[in-house]
Amino acid sequence: MKRDLLYYKHCKSVLYQTALFNGLPEDVLDDMLSLFRRDTWRRGAQLNAEMFQQRFYLLIDGRVEVIRSNPHTGRSITLALLGPGDGIDVVTLLNTDPHEIQPIAIDDVSLISVPIKDARNWIDHHPEFNRNFLPYLGEQMRKLEDLSTDLALYDTMTRLARLILRHVIPHHPQSNTTKHSLKLIHDLHDESLARMVGSVRQVINRHLQHWRKQGVLHKQNFHTEVRELETLHEYADDAYSHSRGKLPRKKTGTPS
Amino acid sequence: MSKKNACVLLYPDYQDARQAVEKLQAHSFNMNTVSIIGRAKAELQPLFDEPADDEEIYFQNITAQSWKHLWKLPGGALFFTLADSGSLITAGSIVSLLTQEKEDMDINNHFTVLATALFNMGVPGKNIKQYEEAIKAEKIMLTINGTRSEVEQACHILHNETQQATVHIA
Numbered sequence: 278m279k280r281d282l283l284y285y286k287h288c289k290s291v292l293y294q295t296a297l298f299n300g301l302p303e304d305v306l307d308d309m310l311s312l313f314r315r316d317t318w319r320r321g322a323q324l325n326a327e328m329f330q331q332r333f334y335l336l337i338d339g340r341v342e343v344i345r346s347n348p349h350t351g352r353s354i355t356l357a358l359l360g361p362g363d364g365i366d367v368v369t370l371l372n373t374d375p376h377e378i379q380p381i382a383i384d385d386v387s388l389i390s391v392p393i394k395d396a397r398n399w400i401d402h403h404p405e406f407n408r409n410f411l412p413y414l415g416e417q418m419r420k421l422e423d424l425s426t427d428l429a430l431y432d433t434m435t436r437l438a439r440l441i442l443r444h445v446i447p448h449h450p451q452s453n454t455t456k457h458s459l460k461l462i463h464d465l466h467d468e469s470l471a472r473m474v475g476s477v478r479q480v481i482n483r484h485l486q487h488w489r490k491q492g493v494l495h496k497q498n499f500h501t502e503v504r505e506l507e508t509l510h511e512y513a514d515d516a517y518s519h520s521r522g523k524l525p526r527k528k529t530g531t532p533s
Numbered sequence: 534m535s536k537k538n539a540c541v542l543l544y545p546d547y548q549d550a551r552q553a554v555e556k557l558q559a560h561s562f563n564m565n566t567v568s569i570i571g572r573a574k575a576e577l578q579p580l581f582d583e584p585a586d587d588e589e590i591y592f593q594n595i596t597a598q599s600w601k602h603l604w605k606l607p608g609g610a611l612f613f614t615l616a617d618s619g620s621l622i623t624a625g626s627i628v629s630l631l632t633q634e635k636e637d638m639d640i641n642n643h644f645t646v647l648a649t650a651l652f653n654m655g656v657p658g659k660n661i662k663q664y665e666e667a668i669k670a671e672k673i674m675l676t677i678n679g680t681r682s683e684v685e686q687a688c689h690i691l692h693n694e695t696q697q698a699t700v701h702i703a
Contacts, residue, residue: 279697314692317657319537319703328681385657390700 278313278389285310288389291337295362297413305403312399313389318382326378329366333396336363339386340461344379344472355472357420358383360461367417369393370400383469428475431514434484436474438512441494445503456495457503464499488512537655537703538684540677542691543667547571550673551603553691557677560690565607566679567687568625570647572671573612615645621668626678630654654678655703 278285292298340360346353365380400406427436444459471481488494493505503509544550550569606625614620630650648661668674677687684700692698
């Protein structure tokens, strides 16, 4: 990418705020960006897996849902919901095996991309990038671990509560507000949320309505926020509360 | 296969755009996918060092002179005027998108005819605005609108560190 473009500066400012690039020396980031080109995907665009065997894509603006489907049943599971600064299908940087995924643009999406072989060469020549890259990969693995654990061990309501809690934006320590905004999932349809927890739209809709009636969640202008975080923690079951040092409480009025 | 894939490049002048077209031709690229869009300038310049007898030959519109090589692009050429952008010249496959009926428009009606054509190529609304601004600032826009592999091939040929290509997929 040319350095004089306004978009170049925007990319740098977005990337510096992300786990993958935060703290990276400017000359290293400039060197990396010089290899990239600019891409956009319109909202709803479904990309085929082959693209990701040839190029590595980094999200700059918008969200991408990475799903895997069963062509016989039509059922889908969301493997990842990616936002600005995330790499799409980072596994392709590690090995060359075909990877069965289907990314879908949830918004109009801006990205930058580079041929996979150039990305691998660049990582080989910049071992300092691994200080960010390896923890980022670890984080992605943990998310998949959370997904498989949730699917195997918890009921749908617990899975949904845990999903929402994972996307709560932490408050500033001195903030007194009881409203908790959500990142990435704040305006998703029930269908998309269902794909993220391995359920169906009708079940998710029932649980969300129940929480709205209880005042746990609040939805306005297609924008959901959490109003009672502690109650949601209770629904998220013991494991989630323990992992964050909170005591589990008894659930009340849970719908069947 | 969907044709809502586009590779877009902006060039500072006609000469650079023409060289890019020649580069694509040299690679036996499918020229049916290529379009050029630019602003029609009104300046006149002398064609020869010495004045000729016939002033009509001596002075020629600078745009027409530059564009004569680009008229040959498949799809034809079109001269039209937009209220905001002024007079524009286009050549190539975009001409059919500019002249087709707009019954299937799925975007807001305040889009210009050029914006509608770009939208139908797969360019998102936010970028259309930027491209219209660039054309207004006398940049020359080269687009390749075809299958995903054609777009990738064009981008591979034309994109480099000094010439930015953008790929749009819809």
